[in-house]
Each structure stands twice: as structure tokens, then as C-alpha cells.
Amino acid sequence: MKNTKLFLMAFALFITSSFAAFAQLQQPALSPAAHVSQTVGFTQISIDYSSPAVKGRKIFGEIEKYGVTWRAGANAQTVIEFSTGVSVGGKNLRAGKYSIFMTPTESGDWTVHLNSKAASVFAYMKDGKIDEEAVAKDDAVSFKATTERGGKTERLQYHISANDNKVAHITMAWEGVKVTFPVDTQVDQKMEQFKTQF
Incomplete structure (x- = not known):
């Protein structure tokens, strides 16, 4: 009888702790956090x-309207970080963090904004939408990017490639669109600066 009571108490404790653990289990994020990193030249x-995910929806032109600035991801802002100074869109940028925004167009002539404040995307919300003027005011640089249509990418992805180890090509791929822009890591200039110091 005593053993039966002990067994029942242990079983009840096991069931209770199992329910508590299950209650703490959270659903996987609908838009999980992702990270990509690569050293190009001297720059991380x-x-x-x-x-x-696309989940059968039409993203560009419907979910993300043409001509409307978008956070280039989901949830929080998308942030790119350079460990050294670089050149993007014909402009020199200091080392540091920048938020990426994009303005999609039907013609494929997208604008990429690198925002100098790397502020939360919610700092730019107005009437439930991103305030394009506020984003533009904080742009470190904005420029037209190359777009390519075709293929299917279910989950939004960023890629960094650098065949010559001097110029990185940043690509955002989602649905049937790829947007690519170059980042010159200024390897030759940095080598020249190094030489002049000695």
C-alpha cells in the first residue's frame, strides 16, 4: 500500500512537471532570426x-507594395555592419552598423537605403506604415540596385559573395526576386595607407 502511494505521488509529480515544461514551450518564430557574415579583404x-516565408502569398506588389519603403526583412530592422570603412553606392561609409531599407518597384529598379542610425524600424512608423521621408533623412546613402527575377526562394535570405576578395556583393533573395548591390571594401586604398606609414 505504501509503495502504491509513493508510486502515485511520483507519477502525479511527473505529470505535473511535464505539463509545466510543455506550457513553457513556445511556438517556433514565424520569421526566425538569421545571420550571415563574411570577411572580404580586411572587412568583416x-x-x-x-x-x-512566402507561404503561397504574393509578396512584392501586394504584401510589400511597389513604391513603398520596406524594412528588407521582418520583425525588427535588418542591420548590416562593416568592421572597417567601405564604399557603397559611390559614397564612403565609416565602420559601423546601418539599417537596410528597400523601395521595390514593378520595373525592377529598386532603391536600397543604408540608414546611418541603425534605429528600430518602429522609429520610422507613421499611420501604420514606414515614413519614407524620415527614412530618407537618416540615409547614409541610397542608390539603385540590380534586380533579377526568376526562381523561387521560400524564405527571405541574404548572401555575401566576393570572388576577388575586394568587392562584396550583397544579395537579398525572396519569392522570385534577387536584389544585389556591391560593397567596395577599399583593399587597395588601405594597402596604400599602410605603405605610407612605413
């Missing part, structure tokens, strides 16, 4: 973003 380039 890192991108932190959230990766939403």
Missing part, C-alpha cells in the same frame, strides 16, 4: 535579419 561584413 555581417547582416542580422528575420527570415519570413
